[in-house]
Amino acid sequence: MRAITDEDHRAAVLHEVSAGYRRNPVLHRVTAAFPIGARTAVVGPNGSGKSTLLGVLAGVLPVTSGSVRRRGEVALVVQRSAVSDALPMTVRATVEMGRWARTGPWRRLSRQDRRIVADCLERLDVAELADRPLGALSGGQRQRVLVAQGLAQQAELLLLDEPAAGLDVTAQRRITEVLDEEKSRGTTVVHVTHDLAEARDADHALLLRDGHLHAAGPPGRVLAPESLRELWENSLV
């Protein structure tokens, strides 16, 4: 029998990671672990490096030093502002793209792929919009389509950059429910959020400040009022 080690409880680990953009170092020696089958909220002021951390975790942004270890497939749901309005695709086609990693080079969808896509459209309450062009949707509707595309990938590690930003209260609640449903299926969920109530409801929290990891652990402790007051004293939220 294989010994159970601490590593078995982690879906991903960043070790002393520094990363950024040309002439713009953002993350500084960040060490963090992401518990498997749990929801981790990444919180911090604007510009503190949350999206950069997600990019590193997804493997789309290289590190300048340190290491990233991940197990399994990863799906990244970017902010809707990162997606062009001009994409000539329907909502259904956008979510179908989420299956491409599984369908092979010809991208022919099986009946099961179609069922998964239909299920993801339903879960995000965008099934009725399926034949509309993505560019013709409201910002909040488009945001939900991007989350549906992320779910359709059925990855072990689901990363989302402010998935509930700009959504109405009902849609926000739905996103949180969907993330917890994914978690109960064993998916490791990591999401960036500015909503402290949503973050406090997570299993684990990371607090970033100026590209450094300010705190990590149970949300009740990491997001305690005194910790936040100290962090936001000199920052704009």
Ligand SMILES: Nc1ncnc2c1ncn2[C@@H]1O[C@H](COP(=O)(O)OP(=O)(O)OP(=O)(O)O)[C@@H](O)[C@H]1O
């Ligand atoms: N593509 C890029 N090229 C150069 N600099 C970038 C790029 N993307 C982000 N930055 C810079 O990196 C820093 C961290 O940005 P990042 O988007 O990771 O922060 P964030 O915590 O997600 O912010 P927000 O809460 O505003 O979304 C910022 O100073 C930003 O200007």
